[in-house]
Amino acid sequence: MLKFKEKAIESFLILCSLVTVFTTLGIVLVLATESVRFFQEVSIVEFFTGTEWTPLFAEKRFGILPLVCGTLLTTVIAIAVALPLGLTIAIYLNEYAHPKFTAFVKPTLEVLAAVPTVVYGFFALTFVTPLLQSFIPNLSGFNALSAGLVMGVMIIPYISSLSEDALRAVPKSLREAAYGMGSTRLQTAFRVMVPAASSGIIVSVILAISRAIGETMIVAVAAGQEPRLTLNPIHSIETITTYIVQVSMGDVPRNSLEYSTIFSAGITLFIFTFILNNVSFFIKKKFQQKYE
């Protein structure tokens, strides 16, 4: 009897772990089947090479490039903010700061990642954009710049915390050897510690990029809804995620071609983040340096 109970419990536990597998399967199946339906009506070549995205207009064009461009533009701005800041903070906390200071600052910075993203959207639209407009007079009310900058601040803790963990995992003996050779803290940090922790730092950056690509509410509120093939951040643009929100909020009839665009946009987004996640996972497994 006891044995049977043990077996039953184990089976239940396995079943629960399988829920995660079914989730992935579900995502892939839903996106794939709906996209297949979409690509029966729209040429896949047009989709990936077209430079106009107007599925909701009378004259429909289905080129995803403007959405991809908008997504990459905000992501690049966000990483340009978060990478230097996050890495510098990680090095400072690990190499310079008093451990008590680190113990206080690290969780405080992580609050940045806990704030709901719609709040950042509010902040970008009602505070950062007007502030920037006083420096850049022809900045559009909705723009990639302000959304990207605020998103960059949001993902600082992704880079700073994970990189700090990676730096902390480097054995003390390496740092002491560098000090023993007469290095300053700066030299120790950039010539010994950062290279030794490089795989962990790269993983943190990739995860941050993936997070920025999938971020929705900041760009939906502050970056606009105009698919535009531009790298100029002062204009209103549209990201893949914003487009999905736009269709979901609108009154587009279900089962229409217009509606099925959210699946083709969704699969594009999914492929981007899937590749990034797997690259980071691979690096983590493969290049993690083992120290005795």
Next chain:
Amino acid sequence: MNSSQINKIKNLGFKSFAIVCTFLGLVVLAVLLYVVFSQGLSRIDWDFITSLPSRRASSAGIYTALFGMVWILVLTVIIAFPIGMAAGIYLQEYGKKNWFTNFIEVNIANLAGVPSIIYGILGLELFGRVLGLGNSILTGALTLSLLILPIIIVSTREAIKAVPKSLREASYGLGATKWQTISNVVLPSAFGGIMTGLILAISRAIGETAPLIVIGALVYVPFVPEGPMDEFTVLTIQIFNWVTRPQAGFVTNAAAAIIILLMFTFMMNGIAVLIRSRYNKKTKF
């Protein structure tokens, strides 16, 4: 000036730059809070919390959005917590080092990185259309459950991993079975860590907007939901709607609703920190 002095100056320069960077993040957080509170605090009163949504900014409230949020959260916890904990227990205690466990691990790491809006698309099709649950509270809760499962699983595993082997062996030595050991020894010791993970997952669910928009959660809900099959809205969607309206009064409303939302988020994170520190003090292995 010799090279040693130059290096010292460089070192000092970087240190100052790093201090500025560290405080910059904190300053932005402070400015954000100041902007929100200075705009919204005066708008919060009992009427704002107990009023139904309205076309006029001055009489609109967050009553239905609050109730929708509580409904969603309670259901999400009921669905996600047992499944997440069970999966975490399986992977940490039962899973052998083989391709199957490895596959599930890679899979969970992947799921944790899937954008939340993609979960919305899954929920829309799977729960909304295939299971026919429409844009109900249940669809929302199921969708968010899948979204926070990886968080609960990973934190459960971490908590269980921290329980020392000697405790398990003592239990086995007394003749306990595997499950008896897990339920009577391992889980009670790991309770604090598991709870911390659950609360952080709830905090994440509170802040989610995009997946609920995609499954078709409404913006204007003039009634309080009474069952899991009712249509709903949540606080974040209400905020999104108000932010995107051009009239000035709605921006004030948005700021006020954000204060309420942040109270929930910070409260959850505070509780998590508290449990973690109390629990760490109480149990020393």
